[in-house]
Structures are given as structure tokens and as C-alpha cells.
Amino acid sequence: xxxxxxxxxPVFHLWEYVVYWSIFVVFTFPVxxxxxxxxxxxxxxxxxxxxxxxxxxxLLLVQVENLGDFLISAGFNRAVRAAYPNAVITILVDSKFExxxxxxxxxxxxxxxxxxxxxxxxxxxxxxxxxxxxKRELWRRKFDLVLNQRWDTDSKHGAVLGMLALGRYHLGFSxxxxxxxxxxxxxxxxxxxxxxxxxxxxxxxxxxxxRGAQLLESLGLPPGGLLCEIFTxxxxxxxxxxxxxxxxxxxxxxxxxxxxxxxxxxxxxxxAELATWILTILPSAHFLVVGHAGDGRDGETFRxxxxxxxxxxxxxxxxxxxxxxxxxxxxxxxxxxxxxHMCAAVGIPVVSFVVFPSNGPVDHPTSPFRxxxxxxxxxxxxxxxxxxxxxxxxCKASVAHCVTTITVEMAxxxxxxxxxxxxxxxxRTL
Numbered sequence: 001x002x003x004x005x006x007x008x009x010p011v012f013h014l015w016e017y018v019v020y021w022s023i024f025v026v027f028t029f030p031v032x033x034x035x036x037x038x039x040x041x042x043x044x045x046x047x048x049x050x051x052x053x054x055x056x057x058x059l060l061l062v063q064v065e066n067l068g069d070f071l072i073s074a075g076f077n078r079a080v081r082a083a084y085p086n087a088v089i090t091i092l093v094d095s096k097f098e099x100x101x102x103x104x105x106x107x108x109x110x111x112x113x114x115x116x117x118x119x120x121x122x123x124x125x126x127x128x129x130x131x132x133x134x135k136r137e138l139w140r141r142k143f144d145l146v147l148n149q150r151w152d153t154d155s156k157h158g159a160v161l162g163m164l165a166l167g168r169y170h171l172g173f174s175x176x177x178x179x180x181x182x183x184x185x186x187x188x189x190x191x192x193x194x195x196x197x198x199x200x201x202x203x204x205x206x207x208x209x210x211r212g213a214q215l216l217e218s219l220g221l222p223p224g225g226l227l228c229e230i231f232t233x234x235x236x237x238x239x240x241x242x243x244x245x246x247x248x249x250x251x252x253x254x255x256x257x258x259x260x261x262x263x264x265x266x267x268x269x270x271x272a273e274l275a276t277w278i279l280t281i282l283p284s285a286h287f288l289v290v291g292h293a294g295d296g297r298d299g300e301t302f303r304x305x306x307x308x309x310x311x312x313x314x315x316x317x318x319x320x321x322x323x324x325x326x327x328x329x330x331x332x333x334x335x336x337x338x339x340x341h342m343c344a345a346v347g348i349p350v351v352s353f354v355v356f357p358s359n360g361p362v363d364h365p366t367s368p369f370r371x372x373x374x375x376x377x378x379x380x381x382x383x384x385x386x387x388x389x390x391x392x393x394x395c396k397a398s399v400a401h402c403v404t405t406i407t408v409e410m411a412x413x414x415x416x417x418x419x420x421x422x423x424x425x426x427x428r429t430l
Contacts, residue, residue: 067338076212079224143167149212240324256334
């Protein structure tokens, strides 16, 4: 089978190689030595073969990435629970999501890893925090098996956490899965007792929600499927009912404003223009904003145009309450983000945009092929026409740049496809 064009990967500059080799020398290699010393003194040597399911008494899942990454891993998490029914399963997650993830039925324990601070600070503080967490919480649990389904670059010390947990068997993906990871995560393979390296070819190139399935298949276990799900409490459902009681039965459009990076944020004035257009088609429509406090502040910029039709909960409710609110929505429109995956998980149609061209490489970290909505009854992706110079293998700007090539007209066309709006001015209830 012919390799994908994308296997060539991005172009790295000399200074970037210097930076990543420095990270290896300063952080990765010392962590490898530390792990070897700890295993020697604590008697936790690596097993040469994977333990059989009946031999696994304690299992650790390392999932310290973003909320969307966790949500699309539901099929893997369910399959792990089924494969190891008698094991005590612990999951390591970003501490921001610890409380929310605690309600999922597949885990016996949920432990949060502190990811606070800026990117540079996390780079320096991450390994020390990983060691402190391992010493405080992980060593005493004596894990038989540690699984890390992160296929792409490991920027949040997941492999370090898995290695410092001192499990008997630590399984994950090799740094050779793609060029970016090979350069950025030099020496990562030494943090595992075994790595797998599926070829960068179709059909091996899959949605990231199926990466865990590849791990399970390598262990000779049923892999599970692609699944995204959310669990809410009765109290959260009651909160949503009360909060949205004045617009029951009316079209409720979720505006996904949030983006972890400014270059992924669509201009707010275009959201306002799009919302105004929707009201000409659906005069009874209301608009819902969830997310963090920054999303709430951005949402308020629409207040003058939307008035009481704007239901702004940004920064005002928990993740579980947000999920219950989204369950009552009609449509999601916005960035490829955690709220988008939450909407897909509760069965809401999704229109999302990506800072990625339609003919771009499927293995790219922003590719919908890898991170597209799972579970949505209908989904539409709006691509940028192409990168704006000087960008090529991804937008490199610190502000909205390539995303500005997505026009309001492109957004309207996608909404028409998903909601089947009438082309004339007659009104239709969704």
C-alpha cells in the first residue's frame, strides 16, 4: 500500500532540533535514569511479557490530554473495563476534569494531574510534578499494567507519568509514529516497557478515538469501537430544565466560541452576523454559550444584538451542568473543541470549523479525520480554503489568521446542509 503523502511531515528548523535535543538531555534522559534506579530499589522491574487479564489486579490508564481526547476514548475505556472486570482501574486525567470524569462507571479511581501554568512553566515543572504525584499516589498501588493510548506528540508528560508509576508493564505508542513526534519526543520509547508502531498508511491511520483499540489488539484483547458519551446527574438535569424552561421547544443554537489558541478563534463579529442571519430564518431561535469565563465574556459581546435570546452560561456552571444544558440544544456551531464533542456525545447535530484545508494531510494534529465529532446524528466540517502565507503545515500565527478565510457565507452554507433551512424566507421550526 502506498504511504500517505503526510508521512513526510512538517519541516523543522535547526533551532527546533536544538531545543528538543536539549529537552531530552535535561529532562527525558534523567527521568529514564531515575525510573531505572527507583525500579531497582523498590523491586518493580519491568515484565518482558504482557500480563494475562486474570493476572492484572491493578491497572492504570494515562489520559492527561484535553477533554475532547477523553470523550472520544469512551469506546476504549469501556473495552478496558470489559477486558479486566476484576481489576481495580485507576485513570490519570488533567485535574481540571477530575470531578467530571469521576462519574464515569469504568473507573474505580480518578486521580488528577496538575496541568496549571503556562506552556513554558509546565515544560519545566511537569516532570517534577509527575515525580511528586507518583511518589504520593502511584507507587503504593503497585500497578500490574499501565496503558497510554496517546498516538501523537506527548506534550503533557503522559509517558513520564506512566513510567514513574512503576507498573510491571507499560504499553504505549512509539515516538516513530510520525515525524513530529520523532523530533519533539526524542527518547520517549525508553519510557515504555513495550511500544507499538502502526504504519502511517490507510487503513492503519484511524480516528484517534480508535488508538486505544490498537493497544488492546496488540494485547490480543477485543478492541472496542468508536464511541463518545457523557453521564449527568439528576441534579444537573434539573438545573438545565430550570435554566432553559423559558425556551422549551424552541430552536437552541450553541455557539462554540472557545479555542485553546487565539489562532483557532473565529472573529466574534462573524458569530454575531451569523446569529442575526439565523434569526431571519428562525425568529424564535435562542443562543447558548457554555465554557469558561473567557467564553462568557466573549458571549456578552452579542448581548446588544441578541438581548434575552442569548443564554450565557460561560464560566457560570460546571462541566456536568454544561452537558445537561447541551443535551437540550438543537445544533452546535463553532470551534472543534470540548463542547463540540460534548454535543456530539449527547446526540446534537454539529457544524464545526477547523484551521485546516480539506486536502490537508489526514495525520495532521488538527485533521477532522483524527478528531471529528463522534456520535452526532449529523455533522458538517468547514475547512479553510488554504493556509495564508507564510503558514504551510499549520497556522503559526499568535492571533486569528488562517481561520479568517472562513467566511460567514461558508458558515451559512454548512448550516443549510445540516438543518435543511428553506432557501426562501418562510419560517420553519426545527
